[in-house]
Amino acid sequence: MWFFRSPEVVFGEDSLSFLSNLDRERFLIVTDRFLATTTLPGLLKESIGSNRQFMTFAGIGEEPNEDEILSSISDIREFNPEVVIGMGGGSAIDSAKIIYALNEREDLTPFDITPLEEIGLGKKSILVAVPTTSGTGSDCSWAAVFSGSKEKRKNEVASPEILPRYSILDPSMVLSLPPEQTRNTATDAITHAVEAYGSHWRNPYSDAMAEKSLELITGSLTEVIEDPTNVFHRGNVHVGASMAGMAFSNSQVGLAHALGHALGARFRIAHGKAVGLFLPSVVKFNYGAVKERYDRLNMIFPKKFRKESLDRTLTSYFLAIGQAVSVKSAGLDGNEYALLIDEMTDLAMESTGVLTNPADSDKGRLKEFFGEVI
Amino acid sequence: MAKFPSDEWVSEYERMINQSESYKEAGKTWEGDILFVVKPDSGEGEPNYIYLDLHHGECRSSRYVHPGEEPPKTQFRYIGKLGNWKKLMNGEIDPIQGILTGKFKLEGSMMKIMRYTKAAKVMVDTVSKVPTEF
Numbered sequence: 001m002w003f004f005r006s007p008e009v010v011f012g013e014d015s016l017s018f019l020s021n022l023d024r025e026r027f028l029i030v031t032d033r034f035l036a037t038t039t040l041p042g043l044l045k046e047s048i049g050s051n052r053q054f055m056t057f058a059g060i061g062e063e064p065n066e067d068e069i070l071s072s073i074s075d076i077r078e079f080n081p082e083v084v085i086g087m088g089g090g091s092a093i094d095s096a097k098i099i100y101a102l103n104e105r106e107d108l109t110p111f112d113i114t115p116l117e118e119i120g121l122g123k124k125s126i127l128v129a130v131p132t133t134s135g136t137g138s139d140c141s142w143a144a145v146f147s148g149s150k151e152k153r154k155n156e157v158a159s160p161e162i163l164p165r166y167s168i169l170d171p172s173m174v175l176s177l178p179p180e181q182t183r184n185t186a187t188d189a190i191t192h193a194v195e196a197y198g199s200h201w202r203n204p205y206s207d208a209m210a211e212k213s214l215e216l217i218t219g220s221l222t223e224v225i226e227d228p229t230n231v232f233h234r235g236n237v238h239v240g241a242s243m244a245g246m247a248f249s250n251s252q253v254g255l256a257h258a259l260g261h262a263l264g265a266r267f268r269i270a271h272g273k274a275v276g277l278f279l280p281s282v283v284k285f286n287y288g289a290v291k292e293r294y295d296r297l298n299m300i301f302p303k304k305f306r307k308e309s310l311d312r313t314l315t316s317y318f319l320a321i322g323q324a325v326s327v328k329s330a331g332l333d334g335n336e337y338a339l340l341i342d343e344m345t346d347l348a349m350e351s352t353g354v355l356t357n358p359a360d361s362d363k364g365r366l367k368e369f370f371g372e373v374i
Numbered sequence: 375m376a377k378f379p380s381d382e383w384v385s386e387y388e389r390m391i392n393q394s395e396s397y398k399e400a401g402k403t404w405e406g407d408i409l410f411v412v413k414p415d416s417g418e419g420e421p422n423y424i425y426l427d428l429h430h431g432e433c434r435s436s437r438y439v440h441p442g443e444e445p446p447k448t449q450f451r452y453i454g455k456l457g458n459w460k461k462l463m464n465g466e467i468d469p470i471q472g473i474l475t476g477k478f479k480l481e482g483s484m485m486k487i488m489r490y491t492k493a494a495k496v497m498v499d500t501v502s503k504v505p506t507e508f
């Protein structure tokens with residue numbers, strides 16, 4: 001028994017207007033503090049219709065912790081939303097998943113969200129994701145990541161019941177995404193596709209999503225970087241990122257994520273930048289285990305970036321789009337990095353990516369990866 | 375060759391876990407005992423139990439719980455049918471995938487197990503190295 005889980009996806013221009021068809025009254029919008037200052041929440045509300053009731057919870061920061069996510073939960077329960085919308089990047093959408101669960105079941109804590117038991121969600125409301133970045137894949141996943149309140153650890157909880165019912169991929173939500181974030185989030189998506197395709201848990205559905213997502217992203221990303229307002233190419237990268245999300249949430253990621261999460265726990269670095277930093281080394285290490293698969297992915301890259309192997313193609317591609325390929329080019333302090341390698345290695349060992357990565361590794365090998373990107 | 379499960383099999387397994395450098399590393403901070411529950415494929419008859427007390431990268435004690443004996447209370451129980459244990463030992467499925475696909479049931483904190491997937495994998499890899507007959 002295995003599954004392919006996915007939200008119902010609404011994509012393309014004017015997708016937001018789909019929300020106006022929902023026969024529901026009370027809409028909760030969960031978003032982050034930065035987005036709350038932009039025109040996007042207004043655009044979303046306008047698409048849903050002014051005759052509805054809205055509550056906006058914009059208390060989410062870059063790396064939300066439990067306290068932050070649940071700071072308004074009693075007001076939210078009072079409002080009693082029928083639709084919970086997570087609008088934003090991964091943090092806002094993941095936070096919306098937790099709020100959705102805890103609004104439905106007042107007796108739960110975030111840690112009670114587990115795939116092992118039926119939670120019984122969806123009785124009061126539905127969950128909708130409106131991503132405003134193209135990369136995290138959170139709109140398609142049934143996991144939620146949040147920081148610990150005390151410990152500097154990232155917690156991941158998961159349940160098929162926190163998979164959004166709808167994912168709305170409207171290019172208008174990403175047209176103003178700044179270049180740096182466009183690159184980082186797309187790099188995250190590329191890493192999702194590559195890691196999902198090699199994972200021990202891969203399956204025909206995740207394979208199909210991974211291949212197509214890579215084609216869409218690499219076929220349009222450089223065009224988006226050149227002309228950020230190009231709706232066609234933005235749309236391709238947006239859909240591609242969501243497909244990469246479906247790929248990995250149905251087959252898991254690998255060592256680049258294990259290492260990237262560990263790096264992200266100790267340094268302030270964008271998630272996509274962190275995982276992308278390790279991806280070429282990880283692919284090189286895995287090559288023997290999944291050669292045919294990597295060669296197939298390599299052929300998907302546009303010819304002008306393609307080298308003789310996928311790891312080299314990735315490096316050349318990252319250089320071409322201006323993505324960091326070393327600790328130094330990622331802007332991190334090399335001395336501090338060297339001092340924290342042992343600690344980060346321990347953290348990386350705790351990740352499930354170690355289990356699902358195509359080639360087996362041990363602590364010594366993980367430590368080497370940290371050295372390879374200096 | 376040791377029959378799975380039996381006293382002989384369990385003591386051989388404990389010996390091999392304690393010899394494993396990678397388990398020592400991956401389970402370095404793990405604390406907690408676990409009960410492997412091997413249910414008969416037919417669904418009829420009593421399950422077999424294997425008790426393991428794992429602490430900081432070593433197996434402090436282990437035993438095969440004989441039929442008719444009351445199994446000890448443990449922090450974790452990992453429960454599956456014999457046929458699925460065989461699949462696990464052959465490397466056809468990994469321990470976490472076993473839970474998500476319904477072949478195994480975990481009683482205890484999934485959150486904790488998810489932080490020790492490498493240790494869980496080494497435990498299973500070690501199982502497959504014990505010369506076993508079923």
Ligand SMILES: [Fe+2]
Nearest residue numbers: 136188192275
């Ligand atoms: Fe990621």
